[in-house]
Amino acid sequence: MKTRQWLLNDHPRGRPLKDSDFRLVETEIADEPAPGRALAQVLWLGFDPAQKGWMENVADYVAPMALGDVMRGSGIVRVVKSNTPRLKEGALYAGLTGWTEWLETDGAGFEPVHPDLPPTAMLSVLGTTGLTAWCGLFKLGEPRPGDTVVVSGAAGATGSTVGQLAKVAGARAIGIAGGPEKCRWLVEEAGYDAAIDYKAEPVRARLKALCPGGIDVVFDNVGGAILNEMLGEIATGARVVICGGISRYETGTMPAGPENYFNLVFRRATMRGFIVLDWASEFPEIRRRLAGLVQDGRLAFRIDEQQGFEQAPATLMRLFSGANRGKQVLKLAD
Numbered sequence: 001m002k003t004r005q006w007l008l009n010d011h012p013r014g015r016p017l018k019d020s021d022f023r024l025v026e027t028e029i030a031d032e033p034a035p036g037r038a039l040a041q042v043l044w045l046g047f048d049p050a051q052k053g054w055m056e057n058v059a060d061y062v063a064p065m066a067l068g069d070v071m072r073g074s075g076i077v078r079v080v081k082s083n084t085p086r087l088k089e090g091a092l093y094a095g096l097t098g099w100t101e102w103l104e105t106d107g108a109g110f111e112p113v114h115p116d117l118p119p120t121a122m123l124s125v126l127g128t129t130g131l132t133a134w135c136g137l138f139k140l141g142e143p144r145p146g147d148t149v150v151v152s153g154a155a156g157a158t159g160s161t162v163g164q165l166a167k168v169a170g171a172r173a174i175g176i177a178g179g180p181e182k183c184r185w186l187v188e189e190a191g192y193d194a195a196i197d198y199k200a201e202p203v204r205a206r207l208k209a210l211c212p213g214g215i216d217v218v219f220d221n222v223g224g225a226i227l228n229e230m231l232g233e234i235a236t237g238a239r240v241v242i243c244g245g246i247s248r249y250e251t252g253t254m255p256a257g258p259e260n261y262f263n264l265v266f267r268r269a270t271m272r273g274f275i276v277l278d279w280a281s282e283f284p285e286i287r288r289r290l291a292g293l294v295q296d297g298r299l300a301f302r303i304d305e306q307q308g309f310e311q312a313p314a315t316l317m318r319l320f321s322g323a324n325r326g327k328q329v330l331k332l333a334d
């Protein structure tokens with residue numbers, strides 16, 4: 001049988017993504033999986049800003065990508081034929097599928113979807129997104145009741161989860177996002193106490209007004225100027241969590257060091273980065289707790305579903321224009 005695949009066609013270093021960074025091909029795949037392997041159909045792909053960094057080979061926490069490799073990415077599959085006890089025929093699993101419509105896999109790294117939640121939860125609130133929000137916030141941010149937590153990239157998949165987890169911890173949550181619609185959504189639906197539209201409002205002045213006692217926990221997905229403004233308003237003993245730096249993912253140049261970094265000294269604060277994979281051994285337990293919060297109605301998540309395998313590159317690009325509303329996924333098949 002045949003499957004379509006998207007291959008890496010160029011390394012987009014120091015520039016935005018282009019259509020020509022990807023190449024669509026059709027290739028043969030065996031109808032009958034080899035012993036110890038299964039044939040699976042990809043139903044959804046999930047998208048993460050980190051995929052651009054993987055294409056550039058900027059990160060050393062994943063293997064480098066070569067031109068001609070199938071684009072790396074996660075997805076949800078349905079197992080169609082199985083010759084391995086790891087994967088049951090007919091069942092749905094989440095894992096690193098790559099951008100392909102069909103794949104043969106030994107099932108390593110694939111997890112069953114949650115039986116009582118939509119399958120795409122495994123790409124969002126129960127996937128890397130939710131795990132990143134949980135680990136960054138609770139292991140590094142350590143919010144306490146009454147603390148003020150400020151999140152950049154707040155309306156995104158990770159950011160919107162962080163705000164809700166901060167509320168579960170009894171903290172105030174202030175989100176920074178682009179545009180009035182995202183800011184309204186943060187307050188009216190995602191449980192944030194207040195939101196700052198960084199495209200229309202003076203971020204520093206709004207932080208001062210909203211955080212009179214200073215910021216206890218910064219959860220930064222963005223870097224650059226917004227991080228600098230948040231650093232200027234930290235409280236004594238603040239924890240600054242560096243999760244991502246999407247404002248520089250398309251330029252490739254390292255931003256000048258944040259001018260306000262020395263406030264870390266005056267405020268006796270810490271600033272730490274993390275890679276969520278370092279807590280992989282805890283993922284089953286954290287996932288169980290995240291699922292419990294969703295089922296109790298304390299943690300909502302929103303999925304932005306695009307359609308059609310040929311749209312994969314355009315769907316990844318949505319993350320960098322801010323077009324996505326919640327976790328970006330692409331539906332390939334029913």
Ligand SMILES: NC(=O)c1ccc[n+]([C@@H]2O[C@H](COP(=O)([O-])OP(=O)(O)OC[C@H]3O[C@@H](n4cnc5c(N)ncnc54)[C@H](OP(=O)(O)O)[C@@H]3O)[C@@H](O)[C@H]2O)c1
Nearest residue numbers: 050132156157158177178221243244245247274275276322
């Ligand atoms: N450290 C880890 O282990 C780890 C693991 C997973 C993800 N991450 C990071 O977490 C962050 C969020 O990822 P996600 O999957 O949840 O994506 P996301 O936040 O759902 O989507 C990206 C959002 O970033 C914002 N953005 C894009 N360009 C920007 C710019 N130049 N300046 C400011 N904001 C910009 C846009 O929102 P606006 O419209 O509000 O601008 C966009 O919607 C990323 O930086 C990712 O790399 C880190």
